[in-house]
Amino acid sequence: MQILNLTLYPLSYLCHSFQMAGVYIHIPFCHKACTYCDFHFSTSLKNKSAFVEALLREIELRKNFLDEPVTTIYFGGGTPSVLKADEINRITEKLAENFKVIPQEITLEANPEDLTQDYLHSLRSTMVNRLSIGIQSFRNERLQWMNRNHTAEQSLQAVQCAKDAGFDVSIDLIFALPAMTMDEWQQQLMQADALRVSHISAYSLTLESKTAYAFQVKKKQVQELNENDAERQFLAAHDFFTEKGYTHYEISNYALPGKQAKHNSSYWNRTPYLGLGPSAHSFAMNMRCWNVANNNSYIQYISDGVLPLSCEELQLKDELNETLMTALRTAEGLNIETLENKMPPEMYRHFMKEIALQEKRGWIERKNAVIFIPFKHWYKADRIISEFFITT
């Protein structure tokens, strides 16, 4: 791997001509730290306005990063709903000044406690048309354990109001919580369905180091749910939501017809995206770059007119591996015809051999030129995908 210092590269190096692009904006602030979370954020809001100024400046500094029109914008975090509507407007306006913005899907991640009537009303004046709401659980004792800042009632209300205000709504749920029974999960699924939102993300709780959860596990205060139950819950969600008319289009994501998340899909189908804000990742052509993951240094560097970026140039094999990895996590699968031109013949032969082997095992299936992992094996997708990886 090569870490490049971007300052050595003319920005035009990163430009190319795709049809569209996405912008990801990382808002590194949260009201409280959730028990399980290892994302980059700060729980002190005192730097918020300095951060917004820096963000605006970064947009200017990176105006050459993308050539193609920006069709999706995603405010992620952290907790983007700490932003006021006018702050959001300033950001999107700045984007429009520096890029060609043709807004299709503008998502804001939001926590239920922030989604008051007033706030939602003010959001109507922004470009935001989609809200991704962190529900996580419909049980208060679970929310407490997670150190979330809202109750189940607030969640229900927030979703209802958001829908009423005309936003496309996605919700996040977490399964495989410690000692979660199948009953509890089934109840969660039913409550989620009752909300009739157009998009649902269901993640399993994962143990990340340096989180409160990891500490509790180490001190044996809680125990991770065993893998078999976790897998059963994963499959139960699949059966349940599929039955209710949702498409299980990616390992963790379900959508009603036509409501698949466009922005997230761009991560998976290699659309270029620009990541703004501390720790945000960008991807264009064959470069991945990421900003420094520290609010203060981010603000400092940007105000000095310097982009705190590290970059990695993807080799052909990295490129192929990423394509494999993201495509095989989706229901759509991977069109192998597109790979034949990209791969040297020897590699392609080897790849086809691997496909035949995995097909025999039943780990992948094939329809004409498209291979995909059947739902029942999605839970071990990582393992299956790594079998295809090209290593030399």
Next chain:
Amino acid sequence: MENIRNFCIIAHIDHGKSTLADRLLEYTNTLTKQQMQAQVLDDMDLERERGITIKSHAIQMDYTLDGKKYVLNLIDTPGHVDFSYEVSRSIAACEGALLIVDAAQGIQAQTISNLYLALEHDLTIIPVLNKIDLPSAEPELVKDQIVDLLGCKREEIMAASGKTGMGVHEILQEIVHRIPSPKGNPKAPLKALIFDSVFNSFRGIIAYFKVIEGEIKSGENVKFVATDNEYIAEEIGILKLEKLPQKTIGTGNVGYIITGIKNAKEVKVGDTITTVENPCDEAIAGFEDVKPMVFAGIYPVDTEDYEELRSSMEKLQLNDASLVFEPESSAALGFGFRCGFLGMLHMEIIQERLEREFNMTVITTVPNVSYKAFLTNGDQYEIHNPSDFPDPSKMDRIEEPYIKAQIITKAEFIGAIMTLCINKRGVITGQNYLTTDRVELMFEMPLAEIVFDFYDKLKSVSKGYASFDYHPIGYKTSDLVKLDIRLNGEPVDALSALIHRDHSYTFGKKICEKLKELITRQQFEIIIQASIGAKIIARETVKAIRKDVTAKCYGGDISRKRKLLEKQKEGKKRMRQVGSVEIPQQAFLAVLKLD
């Protein structure tokens, strides 16, 4: 011929053979300044990395004494017991030996055993007291020891330092004066002994020989007696740091021959080279067969590489005549080879050399010694593999090989060493004070207990002040059991071990723990069990890791995740799939890493 001197340098490990060889090469101007480096004859990467000699290395020097020109053929030999076969073959190509003794450490176990090897071949011994520059050197004391051992005169011992170069001129002179020139009739038909060989992928097999009688000419038709194959001597020459082609090589001299043979089986170390036209009457006696001490299976990581592994092993065998192997198969690992080694270091080196020189990634299974099985129906056979262990209902008894161990140490470590030996099922048979402070201890113990980690343990309990030698004394009845390992209920034959019943429970528990540590968490839960027959004696579980799959996969995650999966895949190259479980290469040797 009377101007040729053939000699080897022998000693206990680390007593300074290769370093003294450097000085001899330097003082005879055999190497240029640029070519010179420490232990220059240790030219294998493995030798340089580990700082030990693994292969004997022959090199020719020109030397002038009193206006007369001499040709000195030197062979530097390894000191470690596991490579003693290298020493014995080198000795067969020499008339004399420099017996090096470290002036600080004195006579050690391998000093004695290598000396006896040389005396068996009637070699003239020149004792050299080396490293006398060391502040801790005790020259007078060690001279006493040498006089005792050799029965030589005190003045015959040369004092030297391979480091400072002291005594090196004298040693060169004495080599000429004391070591006899080779005998042998130059007019007789050609008779040359192959004492080593190596595979070269461009030139084919290169054989090293010593001309016993007659002479060999470039371009002549030669015959290898044992294999009865005829070749043209495409190139012959002498061994400088590089090979130096010659027209002829005469009686008594050492050289190499290249005939373009590519098939490893056509060359046998110990074979005789003669000419087609005028063949010699009888072949040279050759070498005694090696008697391996430890056996283990070697399997390709990728089952498809079996044939390639075979050809690699045959080629490696050319350069390591102490390696023996025969095909075997395992339910878990497929086709591979049961190999015999002279010890654990030897086994490790073979595995390393297969990887480095032949690009073969292999799995080595749990090593064992060879046992004798006696059945109730009177049948009897040797067990080289745990899978040969007889059905207990048909078994009369098992006998295991015992050795007599001789340990020389300082008095203060006697207690610790005794405890160690008793834990290893040893029985003390003698104790002998060599000086007030140096003690010789004699034990009888099972060979199986010493081949694995005994030597390391001995070193650590004695802080390095113990030397160790052993020889087999036959077989004794023993209460052995076969311990099997099951992964997710499936027995993995390659992980089975034969072990004394008294040790089996602790061993079973430890090996399960070790395997748990080594088998990386996979997408499935893995249950590890140790069993004797149907009885499970230990159990561990390796939890699965799959939740990660459904963690949030956001923009920044893609390269992180890619790298994670890449690592998984990389790791897998060294893993072997057994049923649904992937076992890393090291797990097969986990037994060795238990304490």
